[in-house]
Amino acid sequence: MHRHRMTDDEFVHLLKKSMDDCCAPKSLDFDVIKREIYNKRDRRMVFFRRLVVAASVLILSIAIGVTVLRPGNRFIDKVSRQKSADRGYSYSEFGVSANDELAPECDYFDEYKSDSDRGETASDALKKLMDYRIANKTR
Amino acid sequence: MPNADENLVISARDGDAEAFGCLYEKFKDGLYKYAYYMLGNPEDAQDVVMDTVIDAFAGIKKLREPNLFKNWIFKILYNKIKMKRKGYIVEKSFQLEENLTKSNENLEIETIEREDLLRALSKLEEEDRSIVLLSVNEGYSSKDIGEMIGMNSNTVRTRLKRALDRMRLFLEIEEGGYYA
Numbered sequence: 162m163h164r165h166r167m168t169d170d171e172f173v174h175l176l177k178k179s180m181d182d183c184c185a186p187k188s189l190d191f192d193v194i195k196r197e198i199y200n201k202r203d204r205r206m207v208f209f210r211r212l213v214v215a216a217s218v219l220i221l222s223i224a225i226g227v228t229v230l231r232p233g234n235r236f237i238d239k240v241s242r243q244k245s246a247d248r249g250y251s252y253s254e255f256g257v258s259a260n261d262e263l264a265p266e267c268d269y270f271d272e273y274k275s276d277s278d279r280g281e282t283a284s285d286a287l288k289k290l291m292d293y294r295i296a297n298k299t300r
Numbered sequence: 301m302p303n304a305d306e307n308l309v310i311s312a313r314d315g316d317a318e319a320f321g322c323l324y325e326k327f328k329d330g331l332y333k334y335a336y337y338m339l340g341n342p343e344d345a346q347d348v349v350m351d352t353v354i355d356a357f358a359g360i361k362k363l364r365e366p367n368l369f370k371n372w373i374f375k376i377l378y379n380k381i382k383m384k385r386k387g388y389i390v391e392k393s394f395q396l397e398e399n400l401t402k403s404n405e406n407l408e409i410e411t412i413e414r415e416d417l418l419r420a421l422s423k424l425e426e427e428d429r430s431i432v433l434l435s436v437n438e439g440y441s442s443k444d445i446g447e448m449i450g451m452n453s454n455t456v457r458t459r460l461k462r463a464l465d466r467m468r469l470f471l472e473i474e475e476g477g478y479y480a
Binding site: 169172173176178179182183186188189190195201 | 317320321324325328329331332333336337342346349350353354357358411412413414417432433436437464467468
C-alpha cells in the first residue's frame with residue numbers, strides 16, 4: 162500500500178520537527194562561556210601588563226644609556242679623568258705606568274696572558290702585575 | 301517602543317553581562333543546531349558556537365540596531381562555520397553506518413532519523429545547507445537570509461526550493477522510500 166505523499170509544507174514541517182530534538186550541551190551554558198571569557202580577559206590583561214613593564218624597562222635603559230654614555234658627558238668625563246689620574250699616581254709612584262712595557266722577567270705574566278682566553282682582559286693582567294710589583298717594592 | 305529583547309540588547313551593549321546571557325540563552329539551541337547540522341559533528345559545533353558567543357560579547361557595543369541582534373549573531377556564526385570548513389583538509393564525512401535498514405511498513409513518519417537527516421544535508425552545497433537550516437529552523441525570510449549570506453532574495457528562494465527537492469529525493473530514493 163502506498164503512503165500518502167507529503168506536500169512541501171508537510172516535508173518542511175517534518176524536517177523542522179526532526180531537527181528540534183537537537184539541543185545545545187551544558188558546555189555551552191552562558192555561565193561556562195562567561196568563565197572562559199573572563200579567563201581570556203585576565204590572561205590578556207596579565208600579558209599586556211607584562212608587556213608594558215618590559216617596554217618601560219627597555220625604554221628607561223635606553224634613555225639612561227643614551228644620556229650617560231653620550232660623548233662629552235661631564236659626569237663620565239670627570240669619572241674617567243679621575244680614574245686615569247688615580248691610576249697614573251699609584252703606578253708612577255712605584256716607577257711604572259699603564260704604558261710601560263711588561264718586564265720580560267715576569268714569567269707568570271704569560272699565564273695571565275693566556276688567561277685572556279678565559280675572559281680575563283690584558284688590563285686585568287696588567288693590574289695584577291702592577292699589584293705584584295708594588296707588593297715587592299713595599300716589602 | 302523597544303520590546304524585551306531589544307531592551308536586553310541595549311543593556312548588554314552598556315556592559316550588562318547578565319543581559320547578554322539572557323539573550324544568548326534564548327538563541328543558544330538555535331545556534332548550536334545550525335552549527336551542528338552545518339558541520340556534522342558536535343565538537344566542532346560547540347567550538348564555533350563558543351567562539352561566536354565570545355566574539356559577540358566582545359563586539360556587542362558595535363551593534364547599532366538592537367532589533368537585529370539575532371541576525372547579527374547568526375551572521376557571526378555563519379562566518380565562523382565558513383572558516384571552520386575551510387580548515388578541513390578533507391571534507392569530513394559524517395561517519396555514519398551505511399547499512400541502516402528501514403522498514404517500509406510504517407504508516408506514519410514522526411521524525412527523520414538524525415543520521416539520515418545529516419546524510420541528506422551533506423548532499424547539499426554549503427550555501428544551500430545554510431539556506432535550508434536558516435529557513436526551516438529559524439524561520440528566516442529569503443530577504444534576511446540573503447542579507448546574511450550575501451545573496452539576492454530571489455536566488456535564495458530558488459535555491460531553497462531546489463535544495464528541499466534534492467533532500468526529499470535523497471530521502472525517498474537513498475533511504476528506500478522510507479521518508480517523504
